[in-house]
Amino acid sequence: MSARMRLFWAVTFPEEVKQGLDLLREKWSPFLPGAKWVQRENFHLTVKFLGEVDVSLVSALGEAAAQDVPRVAPFDIELDGWGTFGRPPRVLWVGVGGDLAALEELWRAVEEAAARFGFVPEKKFAAHVTLARLRQPQGVEALRQRAEADLAQAGMPYRVTVGELHLMQSHLTRHGPNYASILRLHLGR
Numbered sequence: 001m002s003a004r005m006r007l008f009w010a011v012t013f014p015e016e017v018k019q020g021l022d023l024l025r026e027k028w029s030p031f032l033p034g035a036k037w038v039q040r041e042n043f044h045l046t047v048k049f050l051g052e053v054d055v056s057l058v059s060a061l062g063e064a065a066a067q068d069v070p071r072v073a074p075f076d077i078e079l080d081g082w083g084t085f086g087r088p089p090r091v092l093w094v095g096v097g098g099d100l101a102a103l104e105e106l107w108r109a110v111e112e113a114a115a116r117f118g119f120v121p122e123k124k125f126a127a128h129v130t131l132a133r134l135r136q137p138q139g140v141e142a143l144r145q146r147a148e149a150d151l152a153q154a155g156m157p158y159r160v161t162v163g164e165l166h167l168m169q170s171h172l173t174r175h176g177p178n179y180a181s182i183l184r185l186h187l188g189r
Contacts, residue, residue: 006052021154048122065110078097080151097157106162106187163186
C-alpha cells in the first residue's frame, strides 16, 4: 500500500486576523456547549479539499496548479458576518466578501488543475471560514442576539490581500487536526 497525505488548497491569514477570529471563539464558546472549535493556528479559507492523496501525485498536483494559479492577480477579500450550515446547524462560519470574482477565478484554476488528476470538480464554491463544528444546535439563537456587536468588537470586517495559495497537509490527531503548508504558489506571476 502506498503512502497517502490528507491535502487541501487554502488561503492562509495573517496573525492579526487569526487573533480576531480567536476572539470570536472566546466570546461565543460559552453559548455553544460541545462545539469543536478551530484552533487559532488553523484558521484558513479552503479553496479545494483533495482528501487522501497518494504521495506520488503531490509534486504533479503542485506543477499543474502552478500552470494556472499564477495567472490570477492578487486581490482583496473581506471577512465579515457569520452564519451556519446545516439543519440543524452543524458548522459555524464567518463570511467572505470583497473581490469574489477573483476568488472564484482562483477556485476555478485549482478545480481545473485537480480535475486533470481525476478529482471530482465541485459544482459551486461557498467561500467561508469555519469557526466551529457544532454537536448541538442549542446556543445558535443566543448568538443571533449578540453577534453583530461581537463582530464589531473583534474589529471586523478584516481585509485580507490574497497573494498566495497554499497546499496544506492535514495531520489528524486525537486533539484535532494540525495543518502544515507543503507548497506555496504566488498569484500574479
